[in-house]
Amino acid sequence: MPAATSAIILKVALPVPLFRLFDYYPPDSVTADELQPGQRIQVNFGHRQLLGIIVAISDEASIARDKIRPALTLLDREPVLSASILKLLHWAASYYCHPLGEVLYHALPVALRQGKPAHFPTQTLWQLTELGGSTRPSSLTGSRQQQLLEELQRVPQGLSQEALRTLEYSSQTLNSLQKRGLIHSFSREQRPLAPHGNLLNEVHLSLNAQQQNALDTLLQRDQGFSVTLLEGVTGSGKTEVYLQLIEHHLLQKQQVLVLVPEIGLTPQTLRRFKHRFNVNVVILHSGMNDNERLHAWLEAREGIAQILIGTRSALMVPLPRLGLIVIDEEHDASFKQHEGFRYHARDLAIVRAKQADIPVLLGSATPSLESLHNVERGSYYHLRMLQRAGNAEAPRLHCLDIRNRPLTQGFSAPLLESIRRHIEQGQQVMVFLNRRGFAPTLHCADCGWLAECASCDARMTLHKQSRRLVCHHCEHQAAIPLHCPSCGSAALEPIGQGTERSEDALSDIFPDVPVIRIDRDSVRGKQRMETLLDPVHKGHPCILLGTQMLAKGHHFPDVTLVAIIDADQGLFSADFRGMERMAQLLVQVAGRAGRAQKPGEVILQTEHADHPMLATLCEQGYDAFAREELRSRQHVGLPPWQPMALLRADHRRPAIALEWLSSIRQALQDYILQQHWGHEIQLAGPLPASMEKRHDRYRALLHLYGSQRRELHHLLQWLCAFIELNPPPGDLRWSVDVDPADTF
Known part of the structure; x- marks a missing residue:
């Protein structure tokens, strides 16, 4: 036991799936004054070494003191997680029923999880001493020594080791001047510099009446915590309102966090913000390498980044002068983490804003039902912009009933005629199909065999260009067979329509028109999307074909027709949110048409034109x-009208997850009876997931509903403690999903 700090117990959160903290003594060489919550610390845990976070410093132990071991190494002088971020993550771990150690670990960049220093890289610089500044170069003997002294006298702030190496000065020359006391070396962090000059690179755009009213209202509500939902039709100029509101906060020397749902939206958002503001604008998303992410994180934490643009994980970055949070496309399901720590970035952002007493702005053309429900309850303020910027006309929406119509590779004759008409007028057409690959599956015409994934309850998608069958759920791949594996027949044919097949069909029908396909397969690699979209932005007549990657954030002023060739996918979804997501996607896609002075048209091909919704x-x-x-x-009685949670389980053997969830349901029912919650809590299931087998694991679900959130969360906290005391069978994995984004 360390003598100097024997009374101190460190409460450490570790990245393990356990709902508790662990006691350690401080490392032998560390004094009490050096310890703070939020610091990283290296510890022994069983037979492993783990990196943990100090959560509290106490004089009370939760186990016998003779069983407590000293930690190995304190990695930070200052906390990597500020007090405000620790408070936020404590709340998140409790609300989402996830172990605190894993939540804190999730909030750190990968480089910090690996124990790397939490500071900018250092560089060595060489500078004149006082003697060197007064020495005449001609008094030196060697020509290179004279040249180096002259160089440093011209640059009194010093030159980096890299710069001197580029100028081909040898270490021998440097050592000679150093021994004579003419120069010395020193190290400093390579911190980015703040731009000088005016705040704006370009003047902001003039606002129409609805934009101006929205901005004026936001500025009036800008003191303290508030949540405002800005509902603006596509093309109404929401981003310009964001920019002018952000300008107001930058003038107050505050930092601004802007959350976007997908990586694909960050480069164009970054460009627009950098064109407008002469400040440090930093992005953070999973497409960056570990060093890039660490650098962005450090710029934000040190207050160097004045605007941070990122996907959901950017929410947990320390920002010491945070004054505003903007969440663009707030309805998007990408804000929900679907594995591990299953938080929702939009909802957690509102908690962060409340704790920091700052405003948060939610923007969308198709707000989530949760946000609209909060407007009805009076929790959120609602602003609407129904006028497109520049007085552009809203597109005309037309349902095209294709029942009993012959189709050419998935396209009806009226739709093809509309495409032809718009192209002949020198305009652009967007064709939307949210299914990549050539065809959803491969089929044997003789015996009915279908190409199915061996690891999932799913069919393999045919990818013609790569000549592979691919499972889009587990990414398993196989070669396309020449003969049916079941009957040996060569009568194999693709079934259904994917973007590759639509590309071939459109190229055959319109041989003189460029067909530009945008999906995950075609845009692999940096700058690939920009290259593909270059002719579109130049206004050349073309057909733009793609998946939901095209649905949001893009501005295509010459697209006058949007054709949706399969509008029925969400009408009969197993998930109760399927209808909402279908509507949001269709409206977002339709909004790409007629965004400038040219009127737009939207055609939805459907076999259910009479569906009431x-x-x-x-x-x-x-x-x-x-x-x-x-x-x-x-x-x-579905969300948002009452809270909901899912208990998920999966196992490599069939029925094990279902059996375990059945036993959990019985324990839950017993506890509910003890608490007299018969009417407050409802349980449904357990049931197999709609795709029961995935990645060679069999999945099952238990639904929990509560008339009051307080009782439901009390039950979930009890459930986590119960499972930790009564571990499930070996290899069974389980998780709690609070406010699930999908229920299948």
Whole structure:
């Protein structure tokens, strides 16, 4: 036991799936004054060494003191997680029922999880001493020594080791001047410098009446915590409102966090922000390497980055002068983490804003039903912008019933005629199909065999260009067979439509028109999307074909027709959110048409033109659709009308997960009876997941509903403690998903 700090117990959170902290003594060489919550510390844990976070410093131990070991190494002088971030992550771990150690670990860049220093890289510089500044170069003997002394006298702030190496000065020359006391070396961090000059690189755009009203209202509500939902139709100029609101906060020397749902949106958002502001604008997303992410994280923590743009993990970056959070496309499901720590960045951002007493702005053309419900309850303020910027006309939406119509490679004759007409007028057309690959599966015409994944309850997608069958759930790949594996027949044919097949069909039908395909397969590699979209931005007549990668964030002023060739995918989803997501996607895609002075047209090919919800969406718009969907959810007691959680389990053997969840349900029912919560909590299941087998594991679900969130969370906390005391069978994995984004 360390003598100097024998009374001190460190409460350490470790990245292990256990809902508790661990006691350690401080390292032998560390004094009490050096310890703070939020620092990283290296410890022995069983037979491993782990990196943990100090959560608290106490004089009370939770186990016998003779069993407590000293930690190995304190890695930081200052906390890597500030007090405000620790408070936020404590709340998140409790709310989302996830071990605190894993939550804190998740909040750190990978480089910091690996124990690397939490500071900018250092560089060595050489500078004149006082004697060197007064020495005449001609008094030196060697010509290179004279040249180096002259060089440093011209640059009194010093030259880096790299610069001197580029100028071909040898270490012998440096050592000679150093021995004579003429120069000396020193180290400093390579910190980015703040730009000088005006705040703005370009003047902001003039606002129309609705934009100006939105900005004025936001500025009036800018003191303290508030949540504002800015609902603006596509093309209404929401981003310009963001920019002018952000300008107001930058003038107050505050930092701004801007969350976007996907990596694909960050480069264009970054360009627009850098064109507008003469400040340090930093991005953070999973497509960056570990050093890039660490550098961005450090710029934000040190207050150097004045605007941080990122995907959901950017929410947990320390920002000491945070004054505003903007969440663009707040409805997007990408803000929900679907594995491990299953938090929702939008909801957690609102908690962070409340704790920091700052405003948060949610923006969307198709707000989530949760946000609209919060507007109805009075929790959020609602602003609407229904006018497109520049007085552009809203596109005309038309449902094209394709029942009993012959199709050419998935395209009806009226749709092809519309495409032809727009192209002949020198305009651009977007064709939307949210299914990549050539065809959803491969089929034997003789025996009915289908290409299915051996690891999942899913069919293999045919990718013609790579000549592979690919499972889009586990990424398993196989060669395309020449003969049917079941009957040996050569009568194998693709079934259904994917983007590759649509590309071939459109190229055959319109041989003189460029067809540009945008999906995950075509845009692999940096700058690939920009290269593909270059002719589109230049205004050349073309057909733009793609998946939901095209649905949001892009500005295509010459696209006058959007064709949606399969509008029915979400109408009969197993997930209760499927209808909402379908409507949001269709509206977002439709919004790409007619964004400049040219009127737009949207055609939805459907076999269910008389579906009431599709008719409401097309004829009355998203607002009417959302109100109707909210009423439907209220009728059956689904979120957002009452809180919900899922207990998920999976195992390599069939039925094990179901059996375990059945035993958990019985324990939950017993506890509910003890608490007299018979009407407050409902359980449903357990049931197999809609895709039961995935990645060679069999999945099952237990649904939990609560009329009050307090009782439901009390039950979930009890459940986690119960499972930790009664571990599941070996190899069974389980997780709690609070406010799940999908339920299948």
